[in-house]
Amino acid sequence: MHKExxxxxxxxxxxxxxxxxNQLQQLVDGDIILLTDQTVFxxxxxxFAGYKTxxxxxxxxxxxxxxxxxxxxxxxxxxxxxxxxxVGVGGGVVTDIMGYVASVYLRGVEFAFVPTTILAMVxxxxxxxxxxxxxxxxxxxxxxxQPKFLLYDNSFLQTLPTEQWINGFAEIIKHAxxxxxxxxxELQHNSxxxxxxxxxxxxxxxxxxxxxxxxIVVNDEFEQGERKLLNFGHTFGxxxxxxxxxxxxxxxxxxxxxAAKISEEINNFYSVEKDSIVALLKQYQLPxxxxxxxxxxxxxxxxxxxxxxxxINFILLNKIGEAVxxxxxxxxxxDLMHQIL
Amino acid sequence: MHKExxxxxxxxxxxxxxxxxNQLQQLVDGDIILLTDQTVFxxxxxxFAGYKTxxxxxxxxxxxxxxxxxxxxxxxxxxxxxxxxxVGVGGGVVTDIMGYVASVYLRGVEFAFVPTTILAMVxxxxxxxxxxxxxxxxxxxxxxxQPKFLLYDNSFLQTLPTEQWINGFAEIIKHAxxxxxxxxxELQHNSxxxxxxxxxxxxxxxxxxxxxxxxIVVNDEFEQGERKLLNFGHTFGxxxxxxxxxxxxxxxxxxxxxAAKISEEINNFYSVEKDSIVALLKQYQLPxxxxxxxxxxxxxxxxxxxxxxxxINFILLNKIGEAVxxxxxxxxxxDLMHQIL
Numbered sequence: 001m002h003k004e005x006x007x008x009x010x011x012x013x014x015x016x017x018x019x020x021x022n023q024l025q026q027l028v029d030g031d032i033i034l035l036t037d038q039t040v041f042x043x044x045x046x047x048f049a050g051y052k053t054x055x056x057x058x059x060x061x062x063x064x065x066x067x068x069x070x071x072x073x074x075x076x077x078x079x080x081x082x083x084x085x086x087v088g089v090g091g092g093v094v095t096d097i098m099g100y101v102a103s104v105y106l107r108g109v110e111f112a113f114v115p116t117t118i119l120a121m122v123x124x125x126x127x128x129x130x131x132x133x134x135x136x137x138x139x140x141x142x143x144x145x146q147p148k149f150l151l152y153d154n155s156f157l158q159t160l161p162t163e164q165w166i167n168g169f170a171e172i173i174k175h176a177x178x179x180x181x182x183x184x185x186e187l188q189h190n191s192x193x194x195x196x197x198x199x200x201x202x203x204x205x206x207x208x209x210x211x212x213x214x215x216i217v218v219n220d221e222f223e224q225g226e227r228k229l230l231n232f233g234h235t236f237g238x239x240x241x242x243x244x245x246x247x248x249x250x251x252x253x254x255x256x257x258x259a260a261k262i263s264e265e266i267n268n269f270y271s272v273e274k275d276s277i278v279a280l281l282k283q284y285q286l287p288x289x290x291x292x293x294x295x296x297x298x299x300x301x302x303x304x305x306x307x308x309x310x311x312i313n314f315i316l317l318n319k320i321g322e323a324v325x326x327x328x329x330x331x332x333x334x335d336l337m338h339q340i341l
Numbered sequence: 342m343h344k345e346x347x348x349x350x351x352x353x354x355x356x357x358x359x360x361x362x363n364q365l366q367q368l369v370d371g372d373i374i375l376l377t378d379q380t381v382f383x384x385x386x387x388x389f390a391g392y393k394t395x396x397x398x399x400x401x402x403x404x405x406x407x408x409x410x411x412x413x414x415x416x417x418x419x420x421x422x423x424x425x426x427x428v429g430v431g432g433g434v435v436t437d438i439m440g441y442v443a444s445v446y447l448r449g450v451e452f453a454f455v456p457t458t459i460l461a462m463v464x465x466x467x468x469x470x471x472x473x474x475x476x477x478x479x480x481x482x483x484x485x486x487q488p489k490f491l492l493y494d495n496s497f498l499q500t501l502p503t504e505q506w507i508n509g510f511a512e513i514i515k516h517a518x519x520x521x522x523x524x525x526x527e528l529q530h531n532s533x534x535x536x537x538x539x540x541x542x543x544x545x546x547x548x549x550x551x552x553x554x555x556x557i558v559v560n561d562e563f564e565q566g567e568r569k570l571l572n573f574g575h576t577f578g579x580x581x582x583x584x585x586x587x588x589x590x591x592x593x594x595x596x597x598x599x600a601a602k603i604s605e606e607i608n609n610f611y612s613v614e615k616d617s618i619v620a621l622l623k624q625y626q627l628p629x630x631x632x633x634x635x636x637x638x639x640x641x642x643x644x645x646x647x648x649x650x651x652x653i654n655f656i657l658l659n660k661i662g663e664a665v666x667x668x669x670x671x672x673x674x675x676d677l678m679h680q681i682l
Contacts, residue, residue, distance in 0.1 A: 106646045107483045142448045305447045
């Protein structure tokens with residue numbers, strides 16, 4: 001059990017590593033309401049005993065306004081007021097929705113997260129970005145607002161299905177690509193199985209990734225510069241994720257390959273390093289290609305939140321461990337897509 | 342034409358008095374999308390010519406999530422991006438919804454207001470509180486976020502129906518009650534007709550109320566103390582507004598009378614001052630009583646955003662021009678309601 005604190009622009013956020021969800025009531029004065037999804041609830045029902053709990057359907061397909069409406073109605077029924085602490089217990093969908101609801105319910109109430117997947121632990125639950133999808137457009141609506149704390153209880157990982165482990169490693173590999181060549185090398189020497197079977201190794205990996213992402217966000221909470229680097233692989237990734245109902249990590253993996261190819265094409269990124277990335281993604285059982293309709297993908301790209309006028313801010317690699325922001329015009333992007341897809 | 346600037350916690354907000362909506366394009370770099378309602382649009386169609394405009398149905402009954410959903414879909418169709426400025430042109434419903442949508446669309450884009458009613462000019466458009474209703478519960482969902490500027494174009498008032506003038510004066514009388522005995526005296530010596538027929542007197546009244554409210558908010562943007570005073574008359578007001586479909590100003594007027602009676606009952610507020618308030622409300626054609634179902638009203642009161650645990654922070658008067666925050670328990674409130682209603 002150890003605690004780290006980071007100072008964001010408006011809030012101090014505590015990271016509680018090696019804690020148990022059973023300690024929640026000790027950490028919070030006053031009422032708690034939990035939000036989770038059907039899958040987590042079914043596997044860990046006893047952990048929710050005694051708490052007012054809102055259970056939503058599991059999956060990205062439910063990360064939309066109708067789910068938000070249901071949660072708000074339940075909060076009203078539960079008499080949630082400005083002293084109530086809302087805690088999202090789940091993967092990225094649960095933490096994204098919980099952060100969003102807590103930011104707008106009664107114009108904002110306090111909230112915290114217990115991330116239960118690798119993806120949420122190392123990425124989704126960190127940094128305060130929350131939100132919901134609108135149709136095929138990812139995270140079109142949301143806010144940036146930090147939770148009071150994140151509680152890491154790795155016992156949730158015991159029931160995490162293999163595809164969710166794979167999903168989470170896409171973001172870990174992304175972190176290595178943009179910021180940490182040593183982490184890239186560590187990953188090359190290990191495997192999902194190895195991390196699954198070595199709790200100490202896994203805990204260290206999670207904490208390294210938490211601190212890597214958190215440091216980027218603390219320096220640039222409102223994404224004026226460095227934080228944009230975390231979008232590596234996500235511009236294409238988001239476009240294909242909802243269009244083809246691909247799990248987030250798989251979509252990001254394919255997006256990473258495309259961004260690496262564009263880096264090779266227009267940023268002098270070495271072909272051999274691109275090959276190492278593709279190999280590492282495969283080593284972690286992630287897909288590296290997908291048959292897509294270029295027209296459909298392109299039309300979604302033009303709606304990307306990162307578009308500014310006629311440009312999309314694209315993240316490219318200089319080398320493994322070092323990324324750069326590069327505005328690419330919509331026209332050039334269309335050409336590049338036809339070249340590399 | 343003159344400009345005032347106020348520094349809120351995170352943003353500088355400009356107030357542009359005696360401007361024309363025709364100057365909008367000069368004030369903004371880049372794309373503008375306007376939001377208005379059917380009533381304003383019908384009366385002032387020529388003012389919207391050449392702008393991408395989203396028109397919603399008029400009235401508090403449409404201040405809900407379905408309207409937000411429609412607006413977001415239209416913003417996506419209009420290709421609104423992070424450089425787009427959203428401008429709400431209308432009364433409090435339009436500015437509340439515009440502020441809310443702009444706070445969550447793409448996790449936040451810039452926005453401004455052109456308030457077109459007395460109520461919006463002196464109250465609703467000021468202070469950054471935005472939001473929507475959930476069922477009968479007012480403003481259950483929203484954020485606090487300041488617009489870039491407010492543009493005052495009093496030509497919109499030429500088409501404002503009398504009941505909307507009356508509606509706006511409820512908030513002006515509220516301001517006088519809680520903060521400004523001189524304003525109270527000025528109001529006693531005038532009438533709606535007089536303000537309607539004297540553009541200079543009216544402009545001065547609006548600016549006085551704008552600065553009164555803005556100063557309170559600047560000192561306490563997130564409503565930890567003084568800003569709560571602005572809720573005078575609003576706890577009961579909000580409870581009856583949606584339950585009985587009463588216009589906001591009328592509901593507030595009735596709420597002011599009840600709060601004045603409670604002040605008399607438990608805060609030594611002089612009976613003669615309470616009578617002056619009732620008389621002034623009547624002078625401005627506002628209702629001072631309503632037959633209500635006490636049970637229904639009470640059940641909504643218990644869901645008030647201002648409730649904290651078993652107490653509601655109630656605003657009472659010490660004297661005309663001076664208000665105080667007083668926590669009242671739910672039980673005491675129920676007793677008081679039976680006494681005064």
